[in-house]
Amino acid sequence: MKMIDEKIKNISNSMNGPIKKGQKVMKLIFLVHLYVYIAVNLLLLGINFVGWQGFAWFPLPLIGWGIGIALHYALYKFSISRKVKIMDAIFILHFITYALVNLLLIYVNISNLWENFNFWFLLPLFGWGIGIIIHLTVNQLSKSKGKTVSEMSFILHLVAYGIVNFFLLYINISMFWLSQYLWFLYPLVLWGIGIIFHAITAKIIINRKLSGIGLTRLVNKMLLITNIAYYSCVNLALLFLGILVIPQVYTGTLFMWPILIALHAIYIGLFHYFERIVVSFKAVIFHATIYAASYIAAFIRPPVLNSFTINWMIFGALIWAIAIAIHLVLAIIWERSEHNLKVLNRxxxxxxxxxxxxxxxxxxxxxxxxxxxxxxxxxxxxxxxxxxxxxxxxxxxxxxxxxxxxxxxxxxxxxxxxxxxxxxxxxxxxxxxxxxxxxxxxxxxxxxxxxxxxxxxxxxxxxxxxx
Known part of the structure; x- marks a missing residue:
């Protein structure tokens, strides 16, 4: 996180070198933004009064964009202040946005209650509030010392899992009279499987102190195992619910999903174990594999064959084959030029x-x-x-x-x-x-x-x- 802070500071300083000059540029950008805001809203005001005299809609962009102006001003103040850290400044801006937008939504909702007695502002208030809590967690984790990236990512994932599922539980219970069904259990269990595999992966990474290629291999393998676990659990759940007997369902979950799992396995084997093949040619091979898999998937649920569909299938196959041929040519050029970016760019x-x-x-x-x-x-x-x-x-x-x-x-x-x-x-x-x-x-x-x-x-x- 410190490294990210330093990179952002370096980029902002590189604009004009000296800090004072950079501050002048930031001030100029804000003033230009303010000028555009005033000019556009005056234009919208004129259009509203000339074209739509019955309904005064111009306050909506005036207030909505005004929130952006307020945030830009806060950003300008943070940019010239050395006391506020970048990560803290980003969170404060996020929170200000959250507060201002939700105040606007509350006003719109309350002012129109006579038309529809529905407190819909609670949905964005709580939904976005989840994002605020997650952002706050990220901000606090960035300040914690001694924690690895894998530990922080798992804690963040766990916090998101808990908050989102609590929100879904609240919605399900409060509207139980409507469906008479505890549907919140499905995301709770299915997402919980992902949490378990994430915990196992994080534990292995910490114990083995993996990094680089070793870390990438482990993550890809665990993602494949998670994919297979989801395939099994989802199909068992559909079987239990009696939905798996529907042709449109079982062709997708039972037969098409394994094609994606096979592609995932081929990707891992190709990019992590066949070291004699260069990466550019591996990409072409995988591209061709996706091409073949897509046509296998198409024939699992065969379309109604007539002259029109046959012609379009042939046309699509030719276009994709040409794309693979072009990909192969670019890979050959890339290797022959000894990875010359100018040659590849041209x-x-x-x-x-x-x-x-x-x-x-x-x-x-x-x-x-x-x-x-x-x-x-x-x-x-x-x-x-x-x-x-x-x-x-x-x-x-x-x-x-x-x-x-x-x-x-x-x-x-x-x-x-x-x-x-x-x-x-x-x-x-x-x-x-x-x-x-x-x-x-x-x-x-x-x-x-x-x-x-x-x-x-x-x-x-x-x-x-x-x-």
């Missing part, structure tokens, strides 16, 4: 570009011949183009060695490039959709609203990365 982008072109040609042909009507293929093309554009930005950044040394300044600069690319490409897509659907030009609202967020991002990037 190859992955070219494969992505090739897949985009081939898929778009296929979709356009299908759009014009089989699935005629609106040009939905254009929407698919622009949608995927957004992802391809973001990939191209990352590719160029790595080629120009902007991704070689990751620091806060570099992350901010790259995120700005990605943001601009997404804004332009998504904007084109929204304009296309809006013009084809006709009617009100709603894309203007989307672009202006997003532009309000993009502007501060550009300003902050220019100020932080100013030479």
């Amino acid at each position: 190859s992955v982008f070219l494969v992505h570009l090739f897949a985009y072109v081939i898929t778009m040609i296929t979709l356009i042909i299908l759009n014009l011949t089989t699935f005629t009507g609106p040009l939905w293929s254009i929407v698919a093309a622009f949608g995927w183009l957004v992802g391809l554009g973001e990939h191209y930005v990352l590719y160029l950044c790595y080629e120009k060695e902007k991704l070689q040394k990751i620091n806060a300044r570099g992350i901010l600069k790259i995120s700005t490039y990605i943001h601009i690319t997404a804004y332009v490409l998504v904007g084109i897509l929204l304009i296309w959709i809006n013009l084809n659907l006709g009617g009100f030009l709603w894309f203007i609202i989307a672009m202006v609203g997003w532009g309000i967020g993009l502007g501060p991002h550009l300003i902050i990037n220019n100020l932080v990365n100013k030479k």
Whole structure:
């Protein structure tokens, strides 16, 4: 935990070096956030009074976002204070969020009781409260000395198990009149099995002082044993309840689940015991194994066979086979280049570009011949183009060695490039959709609203990365 604290501090300090300059940047970011908050809420206020005069909904985003503004201000104050530790600051922010949001929900619930006499605010209050207690446990464990990660993770798991099941017990008992059934016993027992195996695993790790590969092997083996135990217990429970006789149930639990267990076992054997095979080729083999297993699972519950389903099954099989072939080619390139990341980066982008072109040609042909009507293929093309554009930005950044040394300044600069690319490409897509659907030009609202967020991002990037 101390190491995490130090890394977070190093990242925040790397933005601008001297602490005073970093504080100025944090203050600037908060002021920009405040400006955006005011600008957007004024826009929403105008829209509310012009378009929806019957219902004043603008206070909802005003208060909801206002909670975020309050948290941002608290975060800014914590960032310039050396007295509050990072883990404590994160918990305090979480608790403030919990308190403010639940106060808002209580107000909404109480003010509308005349419509529906239901105290629903108790559900998020207690549900989120579980998360608060777990977070507090994590915070306290991080301060405890002499405890290993395995011990702390088990204690945290046990606390979560106790709190959640107590909450479920309360719900079950308080609403027993509705179902007349003690269903809380199922999560209590099934989750309890996981707790038992977690306790055994933690004990072995502590006694043997395992780390690295030995630790990974043990965890994977225990997960496999837990998976098998769950398979047995769930099927016995379903048999006892008389549900296992339903075909839709037993095909899944009795026959499909073992396929997942087999894949789990193959993964452990492949990645932990066949040391002569390099990891990249192991990944290809496992990819092909998943491919085969998925088709075995498909025929356990055979679909209604007709020309349409047969054609789609063949089409799906070909697409997946092409994906495995591409995976194999990338693995070969990776090994031949002696693990050169630049070569892999270039190859992955070219494969992505090739897949985009081939898929778009296929979709356009299908759009014009089989699935005629609106040009939905254009929407698919622009949608995927957004992802391809973001990939191209990352590719160029790595080629120009902007991704070689990751620091806060570099992350901010790259995120700005990605943001601009997404804004332009998504904007084109929204304009296309809006013009084809006709009617009100709603894309203007989307672009202006997003532009309000993009502007501060550009300003902050220019100020932080100013030479």
